[in-house]
Amino acid sequence: MNYNIIGEPFPAVVCTLNADESMITERGSMCWMSPNMKMETTSNGGIGKVFGRMFSGESMFQNRYTAxxxxxxxxxASSFPGSVRCFDITPNNPLIVQKSGFLASESTVELSVHFQKRFGAGLFGGEGFIMQKLSGFGKAFIEIDGHAVEYDLRPGQSIVVDTGYLAAMSASCTMDIQTVRGVKNVLFGGEGFFNTVVTGPGKVLLQTMPINAVAGSIAPYIPSGGKN
Structure with a gap:
C-alpha cells in the first residue's frame, strides 16, 4: 500500500492498494475511490470490541475496503481543518490516540479502547478516561486538529499540556494531571485548574487547534434563541 497526504489544512489521504489489500475506516470517512474497491461493513471483532469502539468515540461498526x-x-478525508499523520504500528509500538482521532488504517491494525489507569488523569486531565489504542501491524492514519507538533521524550522526561492539545502518544508514555498553582493563576490565568502531564519514554503528538477550544472561541458569537 502506498499513500499520499494532500490538501492541508483541509487534508485527505489518497491510498493505492494492490489486489486483495484492504483498509478499514469509520463510517463516513471515505471520500472517493476507484470502481474496483469493494466495501464491507463489519463489526471487526466480538461484542466487546464493538462496544469498546463506541465508548472510545467511534462508530460500533467499521467499513472494510478491498481492492x-x-x-x-x-x-x-479529515473531518476538521488540520493535519493527517501516518504511523507505522507494530506489536512493540502501539499508539494511544484521542477520541475520534482514528481516520483509517491497513486491515492488519486493530482499533480498541484504552482506559486511563490514573483516576485523576481521566477525570481532570481533559482527555477523558477513554481513548483509542492502535495495535497490531501496519500503517494507520490519524486526524490532528490544526498543526501537528511532535516530541520524542526520553525516559522520565515530561511535557505539560493544556486540555485538548494532546493528540496521540506512544503506549510507553504515561499520563497524569498537575494542579495549576497559585490562586491568582487559577482565577485569572484563564488556563483552568488542571494540566495534563505526559512522561516518556516515547513520542508525543500535540495539536495546535483542538476542536473544543475552537468551539469555546466561537460560542459567544452564536446568537441564542432567547435574544432578539
Whole structure:
C-alpha cells in the first residue's frame, strides 16, 4: 500500500492498494475511490470490541475496503481543518490516540479502547478516561486538529499540556494531571485548574487547534434563541 497526504489544512489521504489489500475506516470517512474497491461493513471483532469502539468515540461498526481484481485507489478525508499523520504500528509500538482521532488504517491494525489507569488523569486531565489504542501491524492514519507538533521524550522526561492539545502518544508514555498553582493563576490565568502531564519514554503528538477550544472561541458569537 502506498499513500499520499494532500490538501492541508483541509487534508485527505489518497491510498493505492494492490489486489486483495484492504483498509478499514469509520463510517463516513471515505471520500472517493476507484470502481474496483469493494466495501464491507463489519463489526471487526466480538461484542466487546464493538462496544469498546463506541465508548472510545467511534462508530460500533467499521467499513472494510478491498481492492478486487487489480490495483485500487481510495481516499479518506479529515473531518476538521488540520493535519493527517501516518504511523507505522507494530506489536512493540502501539499508539494511544484521542477520541475520534482514528481516520483509517491497513486491515492488519486493530482499533480498541484504552482506559486511563490514573483516576485523576481521566477525570481532570481533559482527555477523558477513554481513548483509542492502535495495535497490531501496519500503517494507520490519524486526524490532528490544526498543526501537528511532535516530541520524542526520553525516559522520565515530561511535557505539560493544556486540555485538548494532546493528540496521540506512544503506549510507553504515561499520563497524569498537575494542579495549576497559585490562586491568582487559577482565577485569572484563564488556563483552568488542571494540566495534563505526559512522561516518556516515547513520542508525543500535540495539536495546535483542538476542536473544543475552537468551539469555546466561537460560542459567544452564536446568537441564542432567547435574544432578539
Amino acid at each position: 478486487v481484481g487489480g490495483t485500487g485507489t481510495i481516499a479518506f
